[in-house]
Amino acid sequence: MNITVWMATALILLAAILLPRVGLAAIYRSYRAAQEREQVEDALKHLLDREHQGRRATPESIGGTLDLPRAKTIQLIEHMEAQGLVESHGIELRLTAEGERWALHVLRAHRLWERYLADEARMPLNKIHGEAQKREHSLTEAQLNELDAALGHPTRDPHGDPIPSREGKMNRAEGMPITAWQAESPARIVHLEDEPALAYQQILAAGLRLGQDIRVIEKNSHRYVLSDGESEYKLAPAVASNIYVTALPESEMLKREAIPLAELTHGQRAQIVALDDSVQGFTRRRFLDLGLTPGTAIHPELANFFGEPRAYRVRGTMIALRNDQASQIWVKPV
Amino acid sequence: MSNTTITPNDIISKAESLRNNLSTGFRDEIVKSIYSEAEKVANRAVKTATDKRYDLDQKIDRLVTSPITGLPIMLLLLGAIIWLTVSGANVVSNAIATVLFSLGDLGRNLFTQIGIPWWLTGFLWDGIYLGLAWVISVMLPPMMIFFPAFTFLEDLGYLPRVAFNLDWMFKKTGAHGKQSLTMAMGFGCNAAGVVATRVIDSPRERLIAILTNNFVPCNGRFPTLIMLATVFVAAAFPPALTSFIAAGTVVGVVLIGVAFTFLMSWLLSRTVLKGEASAFTLELPPYRKPNIGRILYSSIIDRTIFVLWRAMQTAAPAGAIIWILANIHLGDSNLARMIADWLNPFGLLLGLDGVILLAYIIAIPANEIVVPTMMMVYMGAGMMINGPSSNNAIFDLLVNANGWTMLTAINLMLFALLHNPCATTVITIYKETKSYKWATLSVVITLGTAFLVTFLTASIAKLLGWV
Numbered sequence: 001m002n003i004t005v006w007m008a009t010a011l012i013l014l015a016a017i018l019l020p021r022v023g024l025a026a027i028y029r030s031y032r033a034a035q036e037r038e039q040v041e042d043a044l045k046h047l048l049d050r051e052h053q054g055r056r057a058t059p060e061s062i063g064g065t066l067d068l069p070r071a072k073t074i075q076l077i078e079h080m081e082a083q084g085l086v087e088s089h090g091i092e093l094r095l096t097a098e099g100e101r102w103a104l105h106v107l108r109a110h111r112l113w114e115r116y117l118a119d120e121a122r123m124p125l126n127k128i129h130g131e132a133q134k135r136e137h138s139l140t141e142a143q144l145n146e147l148d149a150a151l152g153h154p155t156r157d158p159h160g161d162p163i164p165s166r167e168g169k170m171n172r173a174e175g176m177p178i179t180a181w182q183a184e185s186p187a188r189i190v191h192l193e194d195e196p197a198l199a200y201q202q203i204l205a206a207g208l209r210l211g212q213d214i215r216v217i218e219k220n221s222h223r224y225v226l227s228d229g230e231s232e233y234k235l236a237p238a239v240a241s242n243i244y245v246t247a248l249p250e251s252e253m254l255k256r257e258a259i260p261l262a263e264l265t266h267g268q269r270a271q272i273v274a275l276d277d278s279v280q281g282f283t284r285r286r287f288l289d290l291g292l293t294p295g296t297a298i299h300p301e302l303a304n305f306f307g308e309p310r311a312y313r314v315r316g317t318m319i320a321l322r323n324d325q326a327s328q329i330w331v332k333p334v
Numbered sequence: 335m336s337n338t339t340i341t342p343n344d345i346i347s348k349a350e351s352l353r354n355n356l357s358t359g360f361r362d363e364i365v366k367s368i369y370s371e372a373e374k375v376a377n378r379a380v381k382t383a384t385d386k387r388y389d390l391d392q393k394i395d396r397l398v399t400s401p402i403t404g405l406p407i408m409l410l411l412l413g414a415i416i417w418l419t420v421s422g423a424n425v426v427s428n429a430i431a432t433v434l435f436s437l438g439d440l441g442r443n444l445f446t447q448i449g450i451p452w453w454l455t456g457f458l459w460d461g462i463y464l465g466l467a468w469v470i471s472v473m474l475p476p477m478m479i480f481f482p483a484f485t486f487l488e489d490l491g492y493l494p495r496v497a498f499n500l501d502w503m504f505k506k507t508g509a510h511g512k513q514s515l516t517m518a519m520g521f522g523c524n525a526a527g528v529v530a531t532r533v534i535d536s537p538r539e540r541l542i543a544i545l546t547n548n549f550v551p552c553n554g555r556f557p558t559l560i561m562l563a564t565v566f567v568a569a570a571f572p573p574a575l576t577s578f579i580a581a582g583t584v585v586g587v588v589l590i591g592v593a594f595t596f597l598m599s600w601l602l603s604r605t606v607l608k609g610e611a612s613a614f615t616l617e618l619p620p621y622r623k624p625n626i627g628r629i630l631y632s633s634i635i636d637r638t639i640f641v642l643w644r645a646m647q648t649a650a651p652a653g654a655i656i657w658i659l660a661n662i663h664l665g666d667s668n669l670a671r672m673i674a675d676w677l678n679p680f681g682l683l684l685g686l687d688g689v690i691l692l693a694y695i696i697a698i699p700a701n702e703i704v705v706p707t708m709m710m711v712y713m714g715a716g717m718m719i720n721g722p723s724s725n726n727a728i729f730d731l732l733v734n735a736n737g738w739t740m741l742t743a744i745n746l747m748l749f750a751l752l753h754n755p756c757a758t759t760v761i762t763i764y765k766e767t768k769s770y771k772w773a774t775l776s777v778v779i780t781l782g783t784a785f786l787v788t789f790l791t792a793s794i795a796k797l798l799g800w801v
Contacts, residue, residue, distance in 0.1 A: 122538065123608075152361065153353060275362070282536070283613035288365040290615060295366070301392075302618070305401035306502035309511070311618050315369075318618040320498050322505060325613055 038137050039076055042066050044085065044103035045110070047095050054200055056092045104168040105144070110136040111157035111164075112147050118158040119151070119281020125158060141166075151281070158280075175244035178216065178224070179237060186215045187245035199239045206233045213248060249277060255330050261298065261312070262326035269299045270331040279328045291315045292329060391620050398495050408496055411487065416521060417581075419480040420556060426475035434467035457657055460717040465653015465703065468718060469645050472702040473523075476553040477641065480522040481633035489624035493518075497616055507596050508603025510539035511616060513546075517595060520550035523641045524755055525762040527552075532766075538607050542599050544763055545776050548755040549595040551588060554701040558750050559584050561705060565725050565732075566743035583747075591751050598779065606775070641758070648699030648757045653718075656696050656707055660716050670711050684785065685745035685792030687737070694749070699757040704750070712736055741795045745788045752784035 017024045046065045050057040063073035077093065080086045085099035095103060113132035117123045123131065139147065145166055148154075156162055162170050175190040189212045192203055208214075208226070217232070218225035224240040226233040235243075258273040272294050275287055291314060292298075301318060302311035309320040321329075357363075398404050438459050445455040487493050493515050501511025512534050520527030527547040534540040551559060563583035568576040659670040667675075670692065678688030693707040709721035712731060722728050732738040754777045755763070764773040 122536070284362075286535070286613045286615055288362060290617075291369055293362065293366040293369050296369075302395055302399060302498075304399065304498065304502065305404075308505070309498060309501050309614060309616065311498065315373075317620075320494075320501075320614075320616040320618055322501070322614040325615070 034137070036079075039066060039068075040080060040083075040085070041102070041106045041137055043076060043080065044095065044099055045106050047086065047093060048100065048103035048107060051095065054197060058091050058093065062093070101168055104164045104170075105141065106136055108148075108164040108166075109139050109144055111161060112144065112151065112154070114157045114159070115151055115154045115163070115280075116147065119283075122282065128158065175246045177241040178214075178226070178243045178245050179219075179241040181216065181245055184215075186213050186248055188213050188248050189243060190246050191244035193242035193244065199242045202235065202239050203242060206235060207231065208233055208243065214245070258330035258332050260327040261321070261329040261331050262310075262323045264300050264331065264333065266300050266303055268333055269297065270333045272296045272298055273330045273332050276328040276330065283325070283328075287325075287329070290319055292319075297334075298331060394621060395495070395618070398492065399499055404495075404499050408499065411492075412518065412521075413585075415480065415483045415487075418483060419476045419522075419553065420560065422479045423476035423553075426478075427471050430475065431467070431471040434471055435464075438463050438467060453661070456661060456716070457654060461654040461657030462650050463653070464718055465649045465656065466646055468653075468706055469649040469700050469702050470642065472557060473554060473645055473700070474638070474642060476556070477522060477638045478634065480553065481526070481637045482629055484519065484522060485629045485633040485637075486624050489622065489629055491619045491621045494616055494618050498618060501614070501616070503596065504599070505614075507600040508539075508607075509542045509599040510534045510536065510614065513539070513543040513599070516543045516547060517550045517592070520547045520552060522553060522637070524548050524550070524552045524759040525641050525644065526637050528759060528762045528766055536613065538603075541607055541767070541772065542602050544766060545602060545772065545779060546595045546598045548759065548776065548780050549591045549598065549752065551591055551751055552701070554756065555750050556584070558701070558705055559587055559747055561728070562743050562747050563587075565728050566740060569725065569729065587747050587751055590748070594752065594783065598783070644758045644761065645700050645702075645756075648761075649703070652696060652699040652703065656703070656710070657717060659696065660710060668714075671714070674711055683792065684749070684788040685741045685795065686749060686788065687742065689736070690742075690746060690749070694753060697756075698754070701750070701756050741792060741800065745791055748791065749784050749788050752780060752787055754781040754784070 015023070020026055043062050043066060046062055047057045050061065059070075059073050059077055062068075062077065063070060066073070066076075068076065077086065077088075080099070081088065084096055085102065086093050087096055110132050113135045114128045117128040117131055118125060148166065154163060164170050178187065181187055189208065189210055192200060192208070192210060212228055214226045214228050214233075216224065217227045219237075221237065224235050224237055226235070226240075255274060255276075261270070261272075264270055272292060274294055275284060275292070279287065296314060298312050298314045300310050301313040302320075304310060308323045310323070310326065311318045311320040312326075398407055441463065442455055442459040445459065446452070496518070497511040497514050500514045504511050504513055513531075515533065516527050516530045519530040524547050527550065528544050531540050531543040531547070534543055560580060563580040564576065567583045568579040571579045656670075659673065660668055662669040664672065674688035674692045676688065677691045681687040681689075681691045684691075689708055689711045692711065693704045697704040697707055703718060706718035706720065709715075709731075710718050712735070713719065713721070722731055732742075754760075760773055760777060763776050764770065767773065
């Protein structure tokens with residue numbers, strides 16, 4: 001009697017531990033596997049990042065980024081080498097073709113998630129990176145393609161970084177060297193050529209960075225002077241030719257002569273010039289649905305005692321907006 | 335060249351490659367071209383004469399949104415609707431109750447005559463039928479007055495102006511101005527209020543509106559509040575003032591509910607529903623002459639019948655359970671009494687008593703039957719009853735026979751205001767959110783608040799020696 005009870009208990013315990021998929025051991029194994037996968041993916045992202053920056057990735061840099069002790073880092077790298085994801089060249093580590101493909105997948109997941117969290121879930125911009133960091137490991141290629149399509153195939157994340165395409169191509173904006181830029185108008189830096197490394201170092205040391213809006217204020221055969229409105233940057237022409245720029249987005253140009261809708265005085269008539277680029281996803285669709293398209297006549301018609309919302313007459317109907325929203329619509333008084 | 339066939343995959347891959355050449359703003363361009371096309375058609379087909387109605391609209395708008403006249407107009411309209419509902423429904427309720435209850439007597443007598451055992455007769459007629467009759471007679475009349483009146487204001491185009499006036503308060507708590515409309519709807523019925531949150535198009539703000547809707551007392555809870563306000567608060571004043579004091583007390587309770595709505599919205603948007611305010615866009619349509627036929631149809635069919643049907647589905651089993659509890663005797667007590675006695679210490683901790691808690695537990699399906707159930711247990715009856723007919727007799731029954739104090743009355747009002755949504759509302763929350771998590775949270779939040787608040791008032795009152 002007693003022995004049977006003991007044996008039954010032991011059997012049930014054994015089953016609870018060893019059952020495939022639902023047993024404790026299986027749960028622990030899948031937890032460990034997920035954790036390991038996260039580490040591998042974070043390391044791959046680090047390597048890809050370093051390659052884009054033109055800096056060397058080493059075991060130390062991986063350990064530093066992932067916050068791992070040295071022994072664990074070496075173990076991780078050996079594991080990745082065995083899987084054919086990285087190759088050692090002396091102290092330097094490089095991605096294999098397979099490793100790069102996977103790294104781009106994770107990067108794509110991260111940036112698509114950021115787009116989703118910012119546009120659709122309306123999460124504050126300073127929170128999206130951390131949240132995307134957690135979610136980037138969980139999607140398969142097919143799910144990622146679905147997310148991509150649902151978001152309308154965005155090309156950049158909310159920080160302006162390019163999102164890799166499903167084929168794994170980084171959609172870098174083409175741009176042209178600033179030395180070939182003719183116009184007086186401002187231009188946006190879209191790419192910093194990292195070869196030769198010496199020129200690249202000089203550009204970074206000068207304090208120029210991606211996404212900066214600059215203007216050429218002086219150029220001759222031995223130097224270029226660029227300005228972003230606050231500081232001036234002096235570079236040799238050979239170095240400057242490694243800076244690639246494009247025209248500012250059209251809306252950015254239009255904004256220069258426009259004011260936000262919220263700043264119109266009561267009854268002041270105006271024409272919509274553009275929706276701000278920071279308005280994406282849900283909010284932008286809503287604005288467009290309501291007919292707030294460029295060229296539309298609009299004026300504030302009904303004020304609220306408490307300052308907001310304010311109602312605007314547009315296309316014969318009246319639409320109330322809070323000031324946050326009305327500040328994202330650029331108008332030109334007429 | 336001659337025998338190349340084009341497969342769907344070719345088209346897809348061609349489209350994919352062409353997509354990269356699109357400028358980022360192509361969606362804006364599409365909408366823009368649709369609108370300019372529509373504008374062209376409209377200009378060709380629509381002639382606008384100088385519009386007198388437009389000027390009138392503007393005048394009305396200035397009146398209803400001005401700080402001096404806007405707020406009073408709003409309160410006046412809301413007050414008028416609630417007064418119309420409460421006083422009008424009272425008469426109709428009594429009439430319906432008389433008819434339904436005498437039908438019940440007929441049925442019971444018929445069953446007894448043809449020799450059906452007393453327990454089956456009791457279970458069917460005094461349990462299930464009485465539960466249904468009670469819910470219909472208390473719930474139907476106010477809804478048939480409230481919903482058409484509310485829909486009238488909706489059709490007129492006035493309601494969006496309310497949202498426009500009040501949005502600044504909701505913005506401060508991270509909610510949406512249209513929540514004011516779903517709250518107003520909640521006065522009619524919280525389940526209908528939850529359905530009405532569909533007008534809020536951003537998910538985060540909509541969830542806030544759903545989870546806090548129950549802090550607005552619905553028609554089913556008004557009778558309890560009015561009874562307590564009349565019997566306890568107003569009784570201390572001269573008879574001439576009774577109805578004003580009672581009305582004032584109920585308004586005060588409603589305002590406490592509104593304060594809790596804001597507090598909870600604020601807490602939610604800083605904890606589980608963190609996020610930025612979504613696009614707030616509110617259309618203020620021109621004023622229109624209401625279409626009476628459509629008002630009646632949409633308020634009676636879409637709202638009243640819909641809500642009543644759901645309430646009946648939950649009231650029938652509740653009626654059965656109440657009857658069973660009152661008619662299973664153990665010794666010289668019945669099951670209902672025993673459970674109430676067992677719950678009593680906990681009830682006293684909250685400034686209530688065991689009977690009140692029992693009534694709330696078995697009245698989870700529909701708040702309308704809380705008072706009849708309480709009266710049933712207090713008077714030791716075998717079925718739900720109306721209680722004594724005069725206010726003095728009710729006062730006597732509650733205070734002298736069952737140990738109520740002023741604290742009991744006040745805490746019961748607070749508890750009725752804050753406690754969990756009725757089963758119908760919880761089911762509606764589940765259906766609207768498709769999530770057990772949010773439905774559960776709606777119960778936890780409200781019940782937690784109710785326990786906490788009544789516990790605090792009871793403790794303070796006892797500490798200060800008021801009871």
